[in-house]
Amino acid sequence: MTAPAPAFAERYLLAADMISDPYEHLDALRDHAPVHWSPLHHAWLVTGYDQVMRCLRDPAVSADRVRPLMDAVPQGAREDAERAFTILSRWMVFNDPPRHRGLRQVFQEAFAARAVARYRSFSEKATRAVLARGAVPGRDGDLMADVAKPLPALVFARWLGIPRTDAPSFWYWNARVADLVLGTAQEESEYRASLQALVSLEGYLAALVARRRAEPGDDLISQVLREGRVGESVSEEEFVGMLTQMAFAGGETTSNLIANTVLALHTRPDQLAAVSQDPDLAQGAVEETLRLDGPSKMSIRTAARDLDLDGRTLRAGDRIFLVTAAANRDPARFPDPGRFDVRRSGATHLGFGFGAHFCIGAALARLVAVAAVRTLITERPGLTLAGPGRLRWQPSLLNRSLTALPVRY
Structure with missing residues (x-):
């Protein structure tokens, strides 16, 4: 007689072991029910590709989640929150069509692959400069602090036109905004610091926009202003609000993508050897990381109205967790989905989302990450992990971010 299959036991996704390695549980959840109501998370967990x-694709699934973020703010910090959440309401990622489309079109040309390609040479030079400064051969270090964080900061600051003298304040504000948006702020003091940082970032970028109107440069802000859409398609306030999203999203995502790709390769000797022999496979390594262990685990949505999904009725107002970390390992879409293969081709992964909300900065993030990985492989061939079993991950539902990546260069 065959023993009955064990009942599925849901786990809290912010438990320490789930933060460290959520994938076995997410695979089991997807196999159990790709659309699952979770009383534990007060949300639908959608895990099937x-x-x-x-x-x-469904307009009944809304990206507007500013109100839930506001609801998470401690009561004592609410007075500080009104202006900050007005800024967040201008972010493309929190808007649905048609407003989302209007906001996105302002940046469409600047983010096109052909426009981003001109930063390839700068990204490669910046990678070598960062390696020369912080990744000395034979030295122990933290690849997150030495390479993965400073490199995107250099490229994105150059791209936005941030003067070097302003960079420390600019990146401090970004780090605090990340605490707010990614849910890592917990104490009232942390919320206050994050809310104030977002307001400060907006004020700084508004002044920079005014400066670029008077003195145009070779940067994103100047390019968009030259195209004439600010003041017509969108207001100045909307433009500045969207710049705060660009500033936050670019560095965080790309830093984690670089570190996670290096970790993936250096725990798989055969794949590391393949990229070492053919550095152009760095592109494949970055794509496989986006699929298998990327910087984003899920995105949060809300049902704008009742809808049927896989035989389940989602009610208007229900929260929906789109768990791309599980969808990207769906065996119905990806053969041998748990295998990291730098030569994989076929189905499109969802590491940067899909459709209207496909990450607008994907081309630039890919360019910087590939430059970093290729240069590390070719110019630091002796790099090894130092204690991969002691890795720690940031406690977040949304992102997949190492606190540090100890290595020997």
């Missing part, structure tokens, strides 16, 4: 794609 086809089901996540349906949600990303």
Whole structure:
């Protein structure tokens, strides 16, 4: 007689072991029910590839989640929050069509692959400069602090036109905004610091926009202003609000993508050897990391109205977790989904989302990450991990971010 299959036991996704390695549980959840109501998280967990794609296409699934973020702020910090959440309401990622489309079009040309390609040479030079300064051969170090964080900061600051003298304040504000948006702020003091940082970042970028109107440069802000859409398609306030999203999203995502790719390769000797022999496979390594262990685990949506999904009825107002970390390992879409293969081709992963909300900065993030990985492989061939079993991950539902990546260069 065959023993009955064990009942599925849901786990809290912010438990320490889930933060460290959520994938076995997410695979089991997807196999159990790709659309699952979670009383523990007060949300629908959508883990199947086809089901996540349906949600990303369905106008009944709304990206507007500023109100839930506001609701998470401690009562004592609410007075500081009104202006900050007005800024967040201008972020493309928190808007649905048609407003989302209007906001996105302002940046469409600047983010096109052909426009981003001109930063390839700068990214490669910046990578070598960062390695020369912080990744000395034979030295122990932290690849997150030495390479993964400073490199995107250099490229994105150059791209936005941030003067070097302003960089420390600019990146401090970004780090605090990340605490707010990614849910790592917990104490009232942390919320206050994050809310104030967002307001300060907006004020700084508004002044920079005014400066670029008077003195145009070779940067994103100047390019968009030259195209004439600010003041017509969007207001100045909307433009500055969107710049705060660009400033936050670019550095965080790319830093984690670099570190996670280096970790993936250096725990898989055969794949590391393949990229070492053919550095152009660095592109494949970055894509496989986006699929298998990327910087984003899920995105949060809300049902704008009742909808049926995989035979389940989602009610208007229900929260929906689109767990791309599980969808990207769906065996119905990806053969041998747990295998990291730098030569993989076929189905499109959801590491940067899909459809209207596909990450607008994907081309630049890919360019910087590939430059970093290729240069590390070719110019630091002796790099090894130092204690991979002691790795720690940031406690976040949304992102997949190492606190540090100890290495020997």
